[in-house]
Structures are given as structure tokens and as C-alpha cells.
Amino acid sequence: MCNLYGSTKIAGIRKHWRPVNDLDWDGGVVAPRKPGPFIRRARDDSGYSRELVVGRWGLIPWFSKTSDIKYATNNARSEELTEKASYKHPWARGQRCIIPADWFDEPNWETGKNEWWRFRRTDGEPWGLAGLWNVWKDPASGEEVESYTMLTINADKHPLMKRMHKPDPKLGPTEQDKRSVIAIEQADVDQWLAGTVAEASDLLRLSPVEVFDAGPRD
Numbered sequence: 018m019c020n021l022y023g024s025t026k027i028a029g030i031r032k033h034w035r036p037v038n039d040l041d042w043d044g045g046v047v048a049p050r051k052p053g054p055f056i057r058r059a060r061d062d063s064g065y066s067r068e069l070v071v072g073r074w075g076l077i078p079w080f081s082k083t084s085d086i087k088y089a090t091n092n093a094r095s096e097e098l099t100e101k102a103s104y105k106h107p108w109a110r111g112q113r114c115i116i117p118a119d120w121f122d123e124p125n126w127e128t129g130k131n132e133w134w135r136f137r138r139t140d141g142e143p144w145g146l147a148g149l150w151n152v153w154k155d156p157a158s159g160e161e162v163e164s165y166t167m168l169t170i171n172a173d174k175h176p177l178m179k180r181m182h183k184p185d186p187k188l189g190p191t192e193q194d195k196r197s198v199i200a201i202e203q204a205d206v207d208q209w210l211a212g213t214v215a216e217a218s219d220l221l222r223l224s225p226v227e228v229f230d231a232g233p234r235d
Contacts, residue, residue, distance in 0.1 A: 018092045018182070018196050019167055021046065024053050025117035025143040033143060034115065034206065036069035037062075044119070049091040050075050055114040055165045057150055058210045065211050070114075070150070072163030077153035078103040084153060084162050093149060093166045095199065095221045104166065107149045113209055113217055114165055115201055116146040122234065123181040134181065135234035139227065147199040147209065147220070170221055172197035177226045200224045 026044035030036065034056045047053035052071050059068040075091045077084050080102065090103055098108040121144065124131045138144060147168040152161050171194055172178035178197035185193055199221060201209045208216050 018169060019121045019123065019146075019198050020091065021048055022116075022121035022146075023047070023119040025119050029119075029143055030054065030056070030069060030117050033203065034067060034069075034117065034145070037066045038068050040069050040071060042069075042071065047074055049089060053116065053165070055116050055148055055150060056145075056210075057112070057114040065207075067206075067210065070163050072150065072165050074167075075164060076103060076107070076149060076151050076166035077162060077164045078151065079106060079153065081153060082156070084155065084164075090164075090166050092169050092196070094196075095147075095168045095170045098149075098168075104149055107151050109214065111211075111214065111217070112150050114148045114150045115206065115209065116144075116148045116165065116167055118144040118146055120144075121146070121198060123178075124183065125181055125233070126183040127180060131183070133234050134231055137230040139230045144198075145201045145203070145206065147201050168199050168221070169196040170199050170223060171195070172223060175223050175226070177229055177231060178223070197223055200228065 024044050024047045027042040042054050053074045054071050056067050059066045093104050098104050120135050120137045122133050125134045148165045150165040154161050173191050173195050179195045205220050
């Protein structure tokens, strides 16, 4: 699970994802429940274009009575998207997004204590991480709140990502449910944002280890 990442500055977002709108965004560290930018298929375009939105990292589901939900929704298991109440409607409606990130952090426990590792790309480009978005409407005031979640996938067999997170001693090495974020490569952006659910499902996969530039953070 990812609980901290470095958001790409607006210039990098424009360069790599070309949204039709413009927002002020200086980049920087994003933590759960804090605002961050994401790119989605434009809501008001009957054709297809991309728009940039700033929302809360931690998806607020439609059934929530308040925007200040008490449980964590900053990550969503991709294997549960069709069943989990918080995510199944956004997934079915194609409310997919891309989260621009220069890096993300994960905990490594191989020494017996937590050592934070930082993950960048070997090509020096920002990550485009797979997510879902939602708009929650306050039943009292009518205010609309944008929010998003970051998708993860099982990484028990990935040579790098299986090394992250504290292992459960009661489970075997291939039964840990270690998690990894899901990267959407540039060639797949349109398929992710505008494709069918089946086409998007094909992109729910681990990135090859060669893509990662990872190690203990300074």
C-alpha cells in the first residue's frame, strides 16, 4: 500500500498528459486525506479529452454521510473493484484516473525494522499511477467534493515489490498479499481513461522490475 508520494509539478503534468484545462499546482508531498491532482476523462466533453482535477486523496464513497470518513480509502485493491461497496460504482462507470507522481515511498522490513524506500522510474519520467475518482455531494449543503484512490495489485511474485511491507509470520512467502501500485504507461493512457471496463482491466498488471529505480531514501 502507498501512503506517501511526490506529486508532479504542473509543467510536468502538462508535458506528459496534456490536459485541456489549467490549474495552479506546485507539486510536493501528498499524504492521505490531503489534496492532490489527478487526470481523468473530461466530464463535460461528449467526445474525449483529458482534464486535470485537484481532490482529496482518499475516495469518499457515495453512501458516506460526511466527507471526513474514518477508514482509509487512499488505496484500493484492484482484485476487489467489482465487489467493494466504496469502489464498485466508480469502477463500473469508468471513473478511472491517472495520478502523476515523481516518486512514491514504501516500507522495507528486511532488517527487522522499518526502512523507507523511495521509488522513481529509471527513465527519469514521472509515474502515471492508476486510480479511481468520485464526486461526493454533501446532503446538507449540496457542496461537491472531488476525491480519488490509488489502485494496488498483488505483488507476492514481483522480485522487488514483494520485498516491501512487514511480512506476516503466519503466512508463506507467496501468500503475503504484498501490494504494488499500478503504473499506466504513456501508450496506454487513452485505453485506461476512455476504454471499456474490460479494456481497462487488461492494464491492471505489475510493471517489470527494470522500470523501477528504488532504494533507501535519504
